[in-house]
């Protein structure tokens with residue numbers, strides 16, 4: 001298994017749809033995603049299931065999956081190449097460094113499906129929806145750009161809503177899916193399928209961080 005991880009990690013360096021954040025060339029973002037078009041980004045994309053599904057749905061839009069785990073990222077990148085998907089790219093990077101690699105105001109939508117909940121209090125700053133992360137995302141989002149969070153963890157939802165309020169953002173939409181709900185349209189990663197099988201509710205929230213442009217839901 002460790003050997004397979006090493007091989008995948010090595011292969012990643014040569015995949016044309018992978019950018020390695022440790023040595024990304026200057027201007028890679030414009031070169032890869034186009035100089036002006038806003039991009040849709042998935043944070044903590046793991047095996048890239050969400051990024052791939054979004055890219056298949058919207059061929060005219062650019063998608064970027066970000067994760068620090070190269071072996072997981074390999075799966076998404078390999079599938080995109082095999083399927084001939086030319087609008088899905090993957091960036092291997094700790095999300096803490098995202099603002100060093102993505103120009104300001106270029107992300108139209110930021111997806112965070114099933115992030116690690118990190119339940120211990122001392123881990124809270126590492127949650128991908130902490131105020132520290134949200135402040136970083138705000139600079140990268142387009143005017144009116146939004147954040148989409150999906151999780152089975154009610155405590156993480158409460159934490160995220162509080163964090164959004166802390167940075168002056170606003171909740172735009174909220175939906176709680178019961179395990180029995182059938183939503184043909186929903187993209188489901190392995191995590192979501194597992195949680196649904198376990199009978200867990202799936203919470204979905206959409207936030208804006210800039211002063212609200214749309215009518216928000218009171219928190």
Ligand SMILES: C[S@@+](CC[C@H](N)C(=O)[O-])C[C@H]1O[C@@H](n2cnc3c(N)ncnc32)[C@H](O)[C@@H]1O
Nearest residue numbers: 044045046067068069093094095113114116189
């Ligand atoms: C629970 S998995 C979810 C994967 C995917 N979103 C899905 O639904 O299948 C969380 C992912 O976030 C990544 N991750 C967590 N914190 C990160 C960070 N600070 N920087 C980069 N990746 C991170 C992990 O490596 C892992 O692949």
